[in-house]
Amino acid sequence: MTARQARKERITQERREQILKAALSVFSTRGYGESTMADVAEAAGVGVGTIYNYYKDKRDLLISLVQNLLISENLVSILDKMTLYSSRDFMDLLIEERLRFGFDNAQTILFLMFEIQRDAKMRRKYVQNVVWPLLSRLENLIRSQVKSGVFRKVDEKIIARAMAGTIIGNALLFRLEQRESPLKKAHLKDIAHELSGLFIDGLAGK
Amino acid sequence: MTARQARKERITQERREQILKAALSVFSTRGYGESTMADVAEAAGVGVGTIYNYYKDKRDLLISLVQNLLISENLVSILDKMTLYSSRDFMDLLIEERLRFGFDNAQTILFLMFEIQRDAKMRRKYVQNVVWPLLSRLENLIRSQVKSGVFRKVDEKIIARAMAGTIIGNALLFRLEQRESPLKKAHLKDIAHELSGLFIDGLAGK
Amino acid sequence: MTARQARKERITQERREQILKAALSVFSTRGYGESTMADVAEAAGVGVGTIYNYYKDKRDLLISLVQNLLISENLVSILDKMTLYSSRDFMDLLIEERLRFGFDNAQTILFLMFEIQRDAKMRRKYVQNVVWPLLSRLENLIRSQVKSGVFRKVDEKIIARAMAGTIIGNALLFRLEQRESPLKKAHLKDIAHELSGLFIDGLAGK
Amino acid sequence: MTARQARKERITQERREQILKAALSVFSTRGYGESTMADVAEAAGVGVGTIYNYYKDKRDLLISLVQNLLISENLVSILDKMTLYSSRDFMDLLIEERLRFGFDNAQTILFLMFEIQRDAKMRRKYVQNVVWPLLSRLENLIRSQVKSGVFRKVDEKIIARAMAGTIIGNALLFRLEQRESPLKKAHLKDIAHELSGLFIDGLAGK
DNA sequence: TATGAATGAGGGTTCATTCAT
DNA sequence: AATGAATGAACCCTCATTCAT
Known part of the structure; x- marks a missing residue:
């Protein structure tokens, strides 16, 4: 009986996610106001009426999207690793990973930020x-690096936002330029290295 | 006769801009799909029908928004000054100015980028x-600084996008955090200074 | 002074007619409900506002159209000649003339009849x-022909309507078939002759 | 399953016809351009939106009206009987039947012809x-009557159109005169007889 | 007097939501 | 639970009419 209910519960949860993912995809592409419930239903592979069995109305889809934080659930775990290592190599890797995520999801990020x-x-x-949560982890990391002398004395709040902002801004710029951008996803590693160089050494000659 | 026509032409232009400004404001606030022509008309202080004397339809408003580049027309002129000076003080000023613009127009930027x-x-x-046009000016500036030894040897395309992206990303983050942000617009000067420090000297200790 | 006024009056009349003719043309082509005042204005070669100096509103144009009987003013005069002659040759000519008029104005006739x-x-x-007025003239003609023994004893009301109806119906059929019709306007004379033969002798063999 | 689908199919067809009939009625009365979808919806006893589940737009209603040939589907079957009999009595009956149809549907005929x-x-x-299809049947009938000597030698194309046109024209004239017409629907039989007399014997005395 | 820009009521159409199946 | 036809509120857009020039 409980097993029965659990199974039902699970299926319900899966259906909710299936619809939510479809909604995120559709909304990101067409914009919330220009998306129709029929669009979402088709993308989710269900009937229009079915959506209303899982969400109160269209707006509820949008709100649930944000609350489920679909796209960032794995952000924190990644950043948690930052506290462990912080070599230049790891910074390269981290930036690369974040850039890749940003490049791949720029449209969704843009949509979510706007809404x-x-x-x-x-x-x-x-x-x-x-x-x-993300920024404070980043701030902590910076603060500890400052304390240990690896970083010079900086305002960790400003620098944390600068670094996060750089990733976001680059992703959006890349989304705008798309194929015409001189930055190719194929060279993400080089880009990440250049960026970590900028963050660590700055631009100043010698 | 010509004077008559010229006057009419001018009024028409003014009316077009008046409507376009209203549209930008409304669209930025509610999103394109959720804005109504009645909203735009009210914001512009004209009747609904009047809009259609100047723009074919709602979409034409959106397209005209982008083509008129309302918000960026003065961007280039500012960047042009960059080629003249490039002291650390000037960099502070430039960043401050761009940050302020970004903070003030984050909503609009977000809307435009998405659409x-x-x-x-x-x-x-x-x-x-x-x-x-913006990026190439920035690239030129960086390249000349590299040539003169003020900057170390970097990929100007990547760095230009990093710098521009930083401004954009910070503005959007600021828009998200709003009042709760530890970065206050009142201290834009300090923020700009910290950023120029990051760009020039990096984070590395001593 | 009176001459002055007369001139003015005449110009006003001309303008009224000019607009009314344009309206008839436009309405006949697009239908009343689908015609716009801008259409009429353009067809009349005047500004939209000008129409309202001569007619109260759109409906007034339609009503005036009917009252002015633009298309039939010369009908009566033609029929009046009928009382004078009534040879078979004249019947041919009359039918031909009416058919031609119907063929040329079928669209307008249809529009006016519907409205x-x-x-x-x-x-x-x-x-x-x-x-x-038209039918009674026709009835009179038929009655006199009956009285003089040229026609056999028939109900002049029915026959008058039958003859008028034949012209109208043929014109409309022709308008429907247009170029694909086996009846060519080039052979109106032959058609008219066949019709007068039908009216006078019927179809019965020998 | 197939039964299920068949049922649904049937209901859909019925609904389509229900709406189309309402549209024909409304359009015939007010004219296409002056009819509103709300009018049609009310006449059909459905919501406005429902119409759009069955027809793309307003114009689609009009086109479907013509393609479905709602009002004439039974025309051909009637004319087919003509080939069987062709006594004077039958001609009376046929004309009467067609006149009645024309009198009853003059408004619709007018509307359809115009559109x-x-x-x-x-x-x-x-x-x-x-x-x-109608005219060629009529032509065939006339030609065979000519061949058998019942009719004298006439151009069957012209005469067929003359006869059909007479019916149409009379119906429209009747619609115009309405109650004021001396032709009463009560005496359709007499009118038909007079017309068949005209067609067969003409007007010529003795 | 002639004009056409301004206007908003009204109409075609879409689409979120409901509900019978 | 899943569905999609039915619905009408709301929106885009048109156009008859007005009125300042």
Whole structure:
């Protein structure tokens, strides 16, 4: 009986996610206001009415998207590793990984950022649940590097945001330029290295 | 006769801009798909029908927004000054100015980036008319600094995008965090200084 | 002074007619409901506002069209000649003339008939001012021919309507078939002769 | 399963017809351009949106009207009987039947003729699918009567159109005159007899 | 008097949501 | 639970009409 219920529960959860993923994909592509429930239904491979068995209405899809933080659930775990190592090599790897994620999801990031910042409630929730956990980990890392003398004395809040912002901004720029960009995804490693060089050594000659 | 026509022409231009500004404001706030022509009309202080005397349809408003490059027309002129001076003080000023612009217009930037990257034609036009002119100026500046030994040898294309991306990303992060951000617009000067320090000297201790 | 006024009056009349002719042409082509005042204005070669200096509104154009009986003003005069002659040759000529008129104006006739029969007031006015004068002349002619023994004893009301109806029906059929019709306008004379043969001798063999 | 689908199919067909009938009625009364989808919906007893589940747009309703030939589907079957009998009595009956149909549907005929002749594609389709089948049957009938000596030698194409045109024209005239017409529907039999007399014997005395 | 830009009521159409199956 | 036909509110857009020039 409990097993029965659990199974049902699980199926329900899967269906919810299936629909939510479809919604994220559709919304990111067409924009929330220009997406139709029929679009989402088709993308999810279900009937229109079915969506309403799992979500109250269209807006509920959007809100659930943010609350489920589909795209960032693995962000934190990655950043957690940062506290362990922090060699230049690892920095390269980390930047590369984040750049790749940004390049691949720029459209979704753009969509989510736009929708989130428009709605005060969603914004606050997102900032508290996603942005700050990430930034504070980054700040901690920087602070510890400063303390250990690896980094010079800097404002870790500003620098953390600068570094995160650089990744975000580059991803969006790349999304705008697309194929015409001189930066190719094939050379992500080189780009990441150049960036880590910028972060660590700056531009100053000698 | 010609004076008469010229006057009419001018009024028409003014009206077009008045409507376009309203559209940018409304679209940026609510998103294109969720904005109504009534919203735009009200914001522009004209009747709904009047808009259609100046723009074919709603989409034409969006396209015209991008083509008129309303928000970036003064970008280039500012960057042009960069070629003249390039002291650390000037870099501070430039970054501060760009950050302020980004902070003030993050919502609009977000909206435009999202809409532009969705449409292949608009994207290409925007990249060619706005993004590249800006980036190439920045690249030139970096290249000349490298040549004169002020900067060490770096890939100017990557670094130019990193710097521009940093500004964009910071503005968007700031828009997300808003009042809760530890970065206050009141201290833009300090932030800019910290950033220019990052760009020039990097993070490395001593 | 009176001459002055007369001139003005005449110009006004001309302008009214110019607009009315344009309206008839446009309405006949697109249908009343699908025609716009801009269409009419363009066809008349005047500004939109100008129309309103001569007609109260769009509907007024339609009503005036019917009241002016633009297309039938010369009908009566033609029929009047019928009382004078009535040879077989003249019947040929009359039918030919009416057929030609019908063929040329089928579109307009169709439009007017449709609009007129829809509106009780217009319908009554049209019937009294156009249809009956025409039909009664035709009836009189038939009656006199019966009296003089040229025609056998027939119900002149039915026959008058049959003859008028034949012309109308043929014109409309021709308009439907257009180029694909085996009846060519080039052979109107032959067609008219065949019809007069039908009317006078019927189809019965020998 | 197949039964299920068949049922659904049938209901869909019924709904399509229900809407189409309503559209024909509304359009015939108010004219296409002045009819609203709300009018049609109300006449059909469905919601406005429902119409769009069955027809692409308003124009599709009009086109479907013509293609479905709602009003003339039974025309051909009637004319087919003509080839069997052709006594004077039968001619009376046939004319009476056609006149009655014309009198009853004059408004619709007028509407359809006007709309059809306006659109080249619809016109050609209508001519080929409705007008010509009818006319050619009539022509055949006349030709055979000529051959058998019942009719004298006439051009069957012209006479066929004359006869059909007479019916159409009379119906439209009747619609115009309405109650004021001296021709009453109550005496259709007499009218038909007079017309058949005209067709067969003509007007000539003795 | 002639004009056409401004206007908003109204109409075609879409689409989120409901509900009977 | 899944579905999609039915619905009407809401939106884009047109166009008759007005009015300042």
